[in-house]
Amino acid sequence: MSADNVLAQLLGQAAARGVDPATLRAIVEEAGEVAATRALTRLGLADASAGRDLAELRELLGAWRAAKKSAWQALWGWVVRVASTVVLAGIAVRWGGEWVK
Structure with a gap:
């Protein structure tokens, strides 16, 4: 109810x-x-400044969320780069080990 x-x-x-x-x-x-x-x-x-304080807190929270999203995107980008490098190194060693040396 x-x-x-x-x-x-x-x-x-x-x-x-x-x-x-x-x-x-x-x-x-x-x-x-x-x-x-x-x-x-x-x-x-x-108090009279409460509205401004809340607006600033919302802005700060928005910035925090954007920074967090950007950090996760950067982390995943590095994970993909490292995984790609490992895969390419593995392929190079597997198929052409003598030119890797």
Whole structure:
């Protein structure tokens, strides 16, 4: 059951008992705002520079991912080069050992 379904069900139960649904919805929205602000404050993201900080962190994470991808590509390139060199050296020794010396 999703959070929206649970909220709608609880509001329906409250309305059946005579509670004003608009008041309940306002309470729920205010509680959500308070909880979100509290969570952001605990994470240190409640100040004015939080948006810029998050943008910088996303940029740093993107750069890290690009560097990691590039490192893996370079590693695989070296693995392929070494394997090719070993295979070619093996072929050269197998078929023409005297000119390798």
